[in-house]
Amino acid sequence: MTRGLVFGALVVVDALAAIAGAGPQGGGGGQQPPSAAAIQAEKIRDNLYVLRGGGRIVQIGGVSVPQAGTTAAFITATGVVLVDTKLPGWGRPIIDKLREITDKPVTMIINTHTHMDHVGGNVDFPATVEVVAHANTATLMREMRPVTGGPAQPNLFKDSNGRGLPGRTFTDRLTVGSGTERIDLYYFGRAHTGGDAWVVFPALRALHAGDAFPGKGVPPLDANNGASGVEYPETIAKAVAALTNIDTVITGHYQTTLTMADLRTFGEFTREFVQAVQAAKRAGRTIDDFVKAWKIPERFVKEGYASTEHLRPIRPDVEVIWNETK
Ligand SMILES: [Zn+2]
Numbered sequence: 373m374t375r376g377l378v379f380g381a382l383v384v385v386d387a388l389a390a391i392a393g394a395g396p397q398g399g400g401g402g403q404q405p406p407s408a409a410a411i412q413a414e415k416i417r418d419n420l421y422v423l424r425g426g427g428r429i430v431q432i433g434g435v436s437v438p439q440a441g442t443t444a445a446f447i448t449a450t451g452v453v454l455v456d457t458k459l460p461g462w463g464r465p466i467i468d469k470l471r472e473i474t475d476k477p478v479t480m481i482i483n484t485h486t487h488m489d490h491v492g493g494n495v496d497f498p499a500t501v502e503v504v505a506h507a508n509t510a511t512l513m514r515e516m517r518p519v520t521g522g523p524a525q526p527n528l529f530k531d532s533n534g535r536g537l538p539g540r541t542f543t544d545r546l547t548v549g550s551g552t553e554r555i556d557l558y559y560f561g562r563a564h565t566g567g568d569a570w571v572v573f574p575a576l577r578a579l580h581a582g583d584a585f586p587g588k589g590v591p592p593l594d595a596n597n598g599a600s601g602v603e604y605p606e607t608i609a610k611a612v613a614a615l616t617n618i619d620t621v622i623t624g625h626y627q628t629t630l631t632m633a634d635l636r637t638f639g640e641f642t643r644e645f646v647q648a649v650q651a652a653k654r655a656g657r658t659i660d661d662f663v664k665a666w667k668i669p670e671r672f673v674k675e676g677y678a679s680t681e682h683l684r685p686i687r688p689d690v691e692v693i694w695n696e697t698k
Pocket of ligand 1: 487
């Protein structure tokens with residue numbers, strides 16, 4: 373075991389203890405047992421909350437990052453619209469946590485993409501809750517394919533007899549609700565998967581970008597579920613150009629909200645990363661050589677970009693770009 377791994381294991385325990393307010397509970401290699409107490413609600417607007425936590429906590433560059441995706445809760449006159457539902461087992465804790473905020477029921481779930489740390493809680497909601505996702509994501513959720521360079525995914529929606537699967541899909545754009553409660557969904561092309569939805573709350577000048585903008589690091593490329601490294605920077609550029617009048621960006625995993633300027637920087641980081649991989653391939657180098665030699669450019673280190681190598685090796689992402697490069 374390398375020193376890095378030992379350190380990683382220690383900080384996972386520390387982060388868990390801090391979150392739980394007690395010693396590490398539940399064991400299981402740093403898995404948090406599902407409970408409302410393990411979810412932190414951050415008020416972004418009077419009617420928009422971010423629910424963090426749920427699942428393993430890891431440390432990247434000295435900050436705690438929950439393995440589970442960030443959930444957003446938009447409270448409308450008639451009910452709560454959720455964006456993403458964390459890992460399997462976390463739907464009920466999300467419902468319990470919402471009781472501290474509102475007595476309105478969840479009426480709609482929007483899923484940003486097909487990963488189990490974003491759709492896992494879907495199955496815990498009543499069948500009357502409308503689930504909305506990109507058409508490609510709806511298809512992928514029926515299969516729950518393994519993640520490239522990551523884990524196998526439980527076939528959640530087979531086990532639920534289809535409960536929690538999207539009943540409403542879109543391909544380019546979809547608007548739900550109206551007036552100050554309008555939500556605009558966009559698809560700008562392949563990025564983290566082949567069905568990444570961008571969810572905009574125009575009246576609140578807020579965006580949930582899902583894992584198309586996971587945080588400040590190398591973006592995980594799930595080619596098995598349609599990701600493209602080569603197309604990724606263009607997808608981000610399209611989002612930056614199209615999504616104006618936004619002050620607050622909710623990301624898939626970062627520990628705070630960010631801004632559109634941060635999204636632009638992430639697009640530049642991703643473009644430079646893809647170009648560096650492509651240059652290495654065209655220069656006749658090997659994947660191993662690239663992975664060993666690559667360092668985060670100084671300009672991005674200053675922006676808080678950190679190595680995710682101990683969390684998720686970058687090699688699978690390099691391989692995806694490598695295979696896409698002729
Ligand atoms: Zn993801």
